[in-house]
Structure formats: structure tokens, C-alpha cells
Amino acid sequence: MKKPLLAFTEKGIYCEPAGVYLDPWRPVNKALITHGHSDHARWGHQQYITHHHNKSIMERRLGDIAAQGVDWGETTVINNVKFSFHPAGHIPGSSQIRVEHKGEVWVFTGDYKLEDDGIAPPFEPVKCNGFITECTFGLPAFNWRPQQEVFNDINTWWKQNKAEGHTSVLFAYSLGKAQRLLKHLDPETGTIFTHGAIENMTEVVRRFTDLPPTTLITKDTPKSEIRGNLIIAPPGTHGSVWLRKFAPYATASASGWMAFRGARRRRAVDRGFVLSDHADWSGLLEAVKATGCETVVATHGYTAIFSRYLREELGYHAYTENTEYEGDSEEEEPPTNAKETAS
Amino acid sequence: MKDFAQLIRRLDSTNSTNSKVAYLSAYFSSAAPKDKLWTIALLSHRRPRRPVSTTKLREWASNLASIPLWLFEESYHIVGDLAETIALVVPQEQGGDQKALHERMEELAGLGRKNEDEQRLYLETAWQAFDHYERFAFTKLLTGGFRIGISQKLMTRALAQATGQEEDVLAFKLMGNWTPETTTFDKLVFSGQEAAEKSKPYPFYLAYPLEEGPESLGEPQHWYVEYKWDGIRAQVVCRGGALFIWSRGEELVTDKFPELQELAELLPEGTVIDGELLARNEQGIGSFNDLQKRLGRKTVSKKLLKERPVFLKAYDLLEWKGKDIRALPLQERRAYLDRLFSKPAGTFLERSPLLDFNTWEEAAQLRERAREEKSEGLMLKSKNAPYGVGRKKGDWWKWKVDPLTIDAVLTYAMRGHGRRTNLFTDYTFALWDGEELVTFAKAYSGLSDAEFREADRFIKKNTLDRFGPVRQVKPELVFEIAFEGIAPSNRHKSGVAVRFPRILRWRKDKSPEEANTLNDLKALL
Known part of the structure; x- marks a missing residue:
């Protein structure tokens, strides 16, 4: 049996003919990176290749790295292997990576969603033989509503809080979810304040995406100015001393996990909005179908269940591989050092 | 279902007890009487029997969701709740339910008598008409185990707010063997105290765990110390020549303990005793395991009655000759309790002894030996305290032995x-x-x-x-x-x-x- 074009090794997804890794989780010489979330873009590689939007994001997150930025659709040839980046629609700067060698084509998705979120170019189906896909929400229990409906709910919630004299606190992952919320919040309702970690990433994303204005909360921001307005903060600030200064407030989380009643209650937020940057059940199936592939490899999420469904019900050659990607890791995000970022 | 589902959604959306009570109270102020009655019933563990097996529910729901059964089962393992799984996988086809809660509950009550095809058609139609929360709430009612983080006490408080009644008076009225079919909202909530059925127990008074040493409680001579028995907390009610046994979950468990029936003749008319049900084994007081052998069985065999007889360790008297004496200090209630034992009380009633001690140090030594006495530790009760309602801090403390x-x-x-x-x-x-x-x-x-x-x-x-x-x-x-x-x-x-x-x-x-x-x-x- 001939060797697969992409192999799953202890360091990451390895393309042997080219001698490069895709989203490796251990330090390597040359890494192709799908997007800027910390489980995909790790510190310590000698050389990075990624979309140039994501290059800006990674430089902000990882500091001084040797990174080469490319365009979507642009082909990079390494040892006769052709690599190209294609929009994944997950977060700003996120790509799928297409790998072609001797007529065989593989696509690695990183993370993705199908709905156009308004801040990143939408997911682009890429024809391939083998499709290496995430399936963070690969269960039929996950069915997203159109985002406009969710944003209407969020804006209504903000207005209600304001009418009751409460500040609205939205917890969101600092890269991606925060900017997506920002894009669709109604600036007519009031001022949008940000926590330092959110502002930090928003500043970078503004370079290539048009976003409404935000006000960074500093130690000099008067409490009275914030009241009735909205704060976007990382989930780790929930219950922190930093946040408690802004009472009275109502809290909400925006995440795919909010589809689960238990997750909503565990998060202990007043409202849970079901809003994810990952594909839902039907989105995953649609993406697989659109590639025209024969082989599907599930990397993270409900991998065993999703690949069994593809195998038994749809006749794909589907299996799982162990990786160190975490998908939507909001649940695991460690508490932010509020003191450091608030000053 | 719309209003009820909305209530459940609002209750789910907050962690604040005050907000929960406010939402419930608002519901009790505005909903139709029949729906309110059903809501009280559902939140006080009076659920109707499940009309359809969960096997059928899984089969029909997975079919409606166009997924294989194994995938439904896998989803269920992850979601962790059958009703929520069904709510998540079944697609919504219409704009929500048009029927009231009581109509749905009455339909569910009749569903058990229908044939399988009719049941399936009914559920499929209902599921697809509902929105997410209606589907969740309805299926939760259907599958039983309706636990939504609202205790009966919280519900009673909200109802008290909505109807302008005292909480403990209402708690008394809501006890007993009523169902929405046998009463009305007005009758249940507004009919007088005197109409309370003779079987009704009093709300239990519950102890708080003692976190620090007992020194914080003040002078030892103001306190009674007893063993904390490891059985089932129960009230034995003797009125009108009949005997009723209520467990702490306000469940009538009279039939499970037939040997206690002899107390109906031994106790004076109008007696309510608070105590602990315990089993006996060959060595004396049995373990909780011994007692468990008597539970969860529909009929108690003669053999088991002989091997593991049950008796009541009495520690308080709530009613004496038909008079509610809960307001009296414990010291006086104990004196009345002693009078019950002035003549033979039979083999199924014992007094929980008051332990001799002069200092808190001596009490601590008693606690060290509590396990040898087949108890879990000590109870500390203020001699001057009346019998309260629910868990109130201050007068009763449980001081368990270290595990x-x-x-x-x-x-x-x-x-x-x-x-x-x-x-x-x-x-x-x-x-x-x-x-x-x-x-x-x-x-x-x-x-x-x-x-x-x-x-x-x-x-x-x-x-x-x-x-x-x-x-x-x-x-x-x-x-x-x-x-x-x-x-x-x-x-x-x-x-x-x-x-x-x-x-x-x-x-x-x-x-x-x-x-x-x-x-x-x-x-x-």
C-alpha cells in the first residue's frame, strides 16, 4: 500500500513529500497554519506559512515569528507538492489548506462554518479525494438558526437590559466570536465597551474588516459611562473582581454549546445565545458532500459518531485520527488575568 | 403549553432564587386556574403515569428526525436528557402550541388507553407543532422525572406571594393525596384550614449541619442532645382512628410499614409524632441497608416482616389530642411526648433518648461513640424553640461524625x-x-x-x-x-x-x- 499524502504523526499532520506540517502541535521546521486559534497556531515553529490576514493575527498573538503570508487561491510549491489556502469562514483570516501531489488532492479544514458571518470570506468548497474535517458539533442535536435571528435576540436582550438600567455583558472568545458579535450589534442602542483582551484582537481584525467603533475599558473609565451599555469580555472574566465593578449587569454567552441546557446552567449566565463559528450537523454533511471526496478523516469533536454515520449511512471511507485540536474550547479557556488586561 | 414553556425558559435563564420566585409568582398571577393547578401538581411530584414507554419515544423521535436509532442513542448519551434530546433533534414545522397546559395534560392522561398508532400520530403531530422549549417541557412531562431546579418550597413561596397567603399555611394545604382531577385551584389554595383532610402531616422542620464546634451555640444547658438516627424521617399521624405515615419527601408510605398499624389503637386520638423509621436486625438497630430491603417493594412478605421489622424512634410531638402544639417550646413538646409512653407503647414505638451531658466537651465525646450506637452523629436542639417549617437556621443542628x-x-x-x-x-x-x-x-x-x-x-x-x-x-x-x-x-x-x-x-x-x-x-x- 502506498503511503498517504498526509500522515498523522506525534507532531501533527505531516506531508512527507514536502517535509512540512499542517497545524502541528509540537515545534517543527515548517508549519502551514489554517487560523489563529491557539490549538492550531502554536508557538515554537521555525517557519510559518499562512494567509496574510492570519499572519497579522499570529504576529500579534505569538510575537516575533518568521511568517510568510499568502493570498487565498495562491499556489505555493514545495518539493513538487502544491499547497493553496481557501476561505474556511471560521474566523477572520481562517483557511482550509489544499494539498496536491501526483494528481491526488487532500483538503484539511482546520475549523469552519458554512454560514457567511459578514466578517470573513465565506467557506469555499474545494474538490478533493480526501477531506480532513473537524466535527466539533458533529451531532444531529446541533442545528443552528440563521444568524440574523440570533442577533435580533441579542439586540433585543441588550435593549431590555438597558431599559431596566442594567449593563449587558457578553462573554465571547477574544478572536473571532467577539468581532462577529461586534459586527452585528446595533450601535444605535448604545456604546460597545471592550475588555483589553478583546480590544487587542479587534484592533488587528480592523485592518482587514470593517467593524463598528469600540471603547476600551481602562482603569480611568467612569462606571457611570458604562451603565446601560454593552461590554464584550472573555469568558474567563465571569465572576471576576474586574467585572463586578460594573454591577448591576446581565450576563450572556454566545456559543454553540449554549444549545445544551446543561451547558447554559453550568456557565451560570443569565442568557445563552446559540451562536457558533463551527458547522452544525447539516453543515458538516453539506461540506463533505460538496468536496466530492471518497475519504473523510475526522480530527476533533464527535469524531467516532460522525465518521460512523458517514461510513454506515452514506458509504464514505471514513475514519478518525487523534489530534490535539480542541475545537470550540471556550469551556476550557483559562481565566484571564483581569488585572493585567484591565489596566 | 406556550405560557408554561415560557415559564420553564425563564426559570432556566436565571440562577437567582429571587428571580425564579418572581417568574413563578407572575405565572401564578396570570395563568388560567386549571393550568395553575397542573403547575402546582407538576412541581410537587404529582406527575401522571408515563403513557408511552421511552423505547417507543426514542424510536418515533429518531424516525421523525430522519436519523438511525443508534445515532439518536449516541446523541442522548451526550445530551444526557431524553426530553432535551428529542427537543433538539426533532425539526419544528409549525409556529408553536395552541393548546393550554391542562388540555395537554388531560390528553396525556388519556393517551395510555389509546392504541400504538394513535399514540404515535398524536406525539408526532404535537412534537412538530411545538417550538424548542414547548417540545422540551412537554416531553419532560411525558417521560417523568420533571426536575427543573424548582423545589416544592420555592413553588410554595411563589404561590404564597401570588395569592397573598402565608407560606406555611399554604405548605400545609398543598400536602396530601390530591391530584388535579380530584380538586380545583380555588379549593386547594383558598379553602379553609379546617377542611384539611385528616391525614395531612405538618411540614417537616429540617436541621442545618453544624460546621464549627458547638461552642458557638452558647450555654449547653439550653440544648438537648440526641443521636442522629440513620433511617427515614417520618411523621406518624393518628386521627379519626386511622394511622398515616408520611416520609420527608411528603410521600404517604403507610402501606410499606403494616406493622406500625397497631399504633392506631395505642395512640390517643389526634396525635402526630415526628421521628425516624428504623429497621431491626439480629443485633438490634439495623443499618440503612436493612431498611432499604423494606423499600422499593410493592408487597412486604411475612418473612421479611419478621426478619427486618421496622419501628419508629420518636423525637418530637407536633399534635397532642387534636391540638397543634408546634408553637410550644421543644421542652414542653418533649413532656407531652413522654406522656405517650406513660402506658405501654408496644414494640413499634420507641423514644429517642435525650443524652446526659454537662459540657460541650462531653457532647463531643458522645459524638465520638455515636457510630457504636448505630447512629450518624448527634442532633442538637434548642430547648426553647418552637417547631419550624423547612430548613431554618438556628434551632436544630446536625452534628455528624466524621465520615x-x-x-x-x-x-x-x-x-x-x-x-x-x-x-x-x-x-x-x-x-x-x-x-x-x-x-x-x-x-x-x-x-x-x-x-x-x-x-x-x-x-x-x-x-x-x-x-x-x-x-x-x-x-x-x-x-x-x-x-x-x-x-x-x-x-x-x-x-x-x-x-x-x-x-x-x-x-x-x-x-x-x-x-x-x-x-x-x-x-x-
């Missing part, structure tokens, strides 16, 4: 339910027997949310094997497990059964080899 503990290895994990959905939080623990790890207990509580998340990550990364919802985990994590009692058992592979096991703490300082052995556990017998 028995052992260090065990985590070997299997299952996903939790409710707010632990999708997290592995239900653990199986094992002890060493030579080279082998033998399961000895399961525990679900005792870790913080952050620790559960950390353990969950370990489990997901160190799964050795999967059996449906259960994962076999690499034996590496050691936990200190606490439990209240220990008894030999043939039903457990370890040969012992422990009572109320829970996680005391995560022993990160210990390697699995340092966990205890099965022999260490047996030494505690």
Missing part, C-alpha cells in the same frame, strides 16, 4: 446529567486486590466545577475503552472517598457496600500504587 474515608483509583467514567451534561462527572472507583483493581463505589459529587473540568479533560485523553456511554479510564487518578457506613454485601464484587459515597478531595499527591487496598476497606467493617 470514613479511603483512597481509591478512578477506573470508569460516565457523562453527567443536567448541568453536567457533556462532562464526564459520574465516576467509578476501585481499590487494589493484589495486582487487580476491584470496583467498590460510584460517586458523583464532591469536586468543584473546575476540578470536574480538569478530570473531564484527563478522561477524554486517557480513554482505554468505550462501552456505550461509559469510558474505561487509565487508572492514574487517586481520590479520597468519604462514606457514612459500611456493611458486608453479596451483591457487590468487592464484598462490601458503602453508604453515601462521595469524593472528599483529589489526591494529586498520590500515585495509583499508593491507593488503598480492599483489605484496608474491609478492616473498617
